[in-house]
Amino acid sequence: MCTHCHTHHHHLTGIQKNCVSLVPIFNHLENRQLNEVMNKMNSVSYKKGETIYHAGDQSDTLYIVNNGKIKIYRLAESGKEQFIRLLNQGEFTGEYALFSESIHESYAEAVTDTNVCLMKRSDLQELLIKYPTISLKILSVFSDRLEHSEKQTTLFATEKAETRIAFFLVQTLEDTPSSEVMFPMNKKDLASYLGTTPETISRKLTHLESRGYIKQKSNKRIEVLDINGLLLV
Structure with missing residues (x-):
């Protein structure tokens, strides 16, 4: 029996181990607990541009990015795509499934070839009861996302496009140690x-560059020269 467990377990190690050890909601657990989490995971690969789930699909799974990137977006009534967030390695989506039976409100699409680890609602709920620290970590991600959405809503309701762009640059800069911003999308x-529009x-x-606030290094790289200037835009 145990030999079987061992081989089964060995088979899992590579990708699943990454999924668990890279993810802030799990990586604080002890080894024994990490193994338990790993055993509840499956791994799936998606090609660039493939849809991982559609709005209206039943939502009962947590999706964790093992490597690659996932774009989360909604479609407006007009059919226009509304980008919500970009998920990188170690980040997750499908979190609403953890608390209730629901359907997806948004779409998830692989931006590059992406490998994803999946965990079913029932398995995750079991783990949450056993290891409440996981719940706290998930709640902390939730509250960050909520705070971000609230800031964004306020910004959109009240500010002009230039202010939004300046604010985005400042916000993105907070996550990097240098004075350069790499557009994540x-x-x-x-x-x-x-x-707004790409144009x-x-x-x-x-315009911000002509005022001396930034320097455009390339299409995606921007150096911030005057953060206080940007905050006043």
């Missing part, structure tokens, strides 16, 4: 995220 998605973004960046 392409201009089309960034425009959708900031509620407007290009125009406003050029």
